[in-house]
Amino acid sequence: MGKSRTTDDTRIFDLPIHRSSRWIFNCYVIEGDAGESVIIDPGLASTAEGALRHLRSVGRGVDQLHSICTHGHVDHLNGMPILRDSAGARSYLPARCERYLKGESPRTFGHKVAMRFFPMVAQQPFALSTLGELARADGSIGFGGSSHEFQFPYAPDGFVGEGGSLPGASRWKVLEVPGHSDDSICFYDSVTCTLISGDAVLTHNGRAWFNPEIVDSKASAETEERLRALDVRHLLPGHGLPISGRVWDDAMSFRERPKARGLVARCLRRISG
Ligand SMILES: [Zn+2]
Numbered sequence: 001m002g003k004s005r006t007t008d009d010t011r012i013f014d015l016p017i018h019r020s021s022r023w024i025f026n027c028y029v030i031e032g033d034a035g036e037s038v039i040i041d042p043g044l045a046s047t048a049e050g051a052l053r054h055l056r057s058v059g060r061g062v063d064q065l066h067s068i069c070t071h072g073h074v075d076h077l078n079g080m081p082i083l084r085d086s087a088g089a090r091s092y093l094p095a096r097c098e099r100y101l102k103g104e105s106p107r108t109f110g111h112k113v114a115m116r117f118f119p120m121v122a123q124q125p126f127a128l129s130t131l132g133e134l135a136r137a138d139g140s141i142g143f144g145g146s147s148h149e150f151q152f153p154y155a156p157d158g159f160v161g162e163g164g165s166l167p168g169a170s171r172w173k174v175l176e177v178p179g180h181s182d183d184s185i186c187f188y189d190s191v192t193c194t195l196i197s198g199d200a201v202l203t204h205n206g207r208a209w210f211n212p213e214i215v216d217s218k219a220s221a222e223t224e225e226r227l228r229a230l231d232v233r234h235l236l237p238g239h240g241l242p243i244s245g246r247v248w249d250d251a252m253s254f255r256e257r258p259k260a261r262g263l264v265a266r267c268l269r270r271i272s273g
Helices: 045-057 080-087 096-101 111-123 128-135 217-228 263-269
Strands: 004-006 017-022 025-031 037-040 065-068 090-094 142-144 147-151 158-160 169-176 185-189 194-198 201-204 207-210 234-237 243-245
Touching: 017 045, 017 128, 025 045, 025 234, 037 045, 045 080, 045 128, 065 080, 080 090, 090 096, 096 147, 111 201, 201 234, 207 217
Parallel strands: 037 065, 065 090, 090 158, 194 234
Antiparallel strands: 004 243, 017 025, 025 037, 142 147, 169 185, 185 194, 201 207, 234 243
């Protein structure tokens, strides 16, 4: 430990990226190509609205706005219709979601596997309202939670997959990183060595943690090996605080299970309403 640092700031390190988060649910806003902006993982109504407020506060128009999720779990795309309806944002999904929309059932993990990520939930201020926001998602969008089929309420504007670029921020490349889910993707900027990892990699106490919540251990091992070979100096996870530095040096494998002692007490001490 000690080689990486974390931030609670909404602007991340010195990057042109803003974080709009509630509890452990991270949504990122990238200032992209000329006048364009990209909102990644608008998982909650409140994070989507926070992202729009940020863009307006920095004088960035929302007329060239794109939104995309790193995978189809409900907590990563639930706010996407708000961005479309209130700001005309174009909506993009990972390539695999196209198959889900044609009837393929996404693989999901049970509660026992879902519990594995619990040790990291106390590092961001706990907001009870986020649970209400997710409960109201009612299975009409995404998958996971109560829904085992992928739902999306309108035709998306496109799908992105391996080797593609992020719509609206062409410097960012798309990597397919299955394991946590079959549709998981990451976004990588080789200029700043920044990885927006979605749920392929979480962070826990200032360390990267390859997500132990998985549907496929072989794919998870391959994803971990592939990402560890990538030069990453800023890691912006789907859940947990962003970290920078030599992020892989003390990274935990997806097979590791850190202790979760005193978790409820720590959550309650950091309650934010
Ligand atoms: Zn997920």
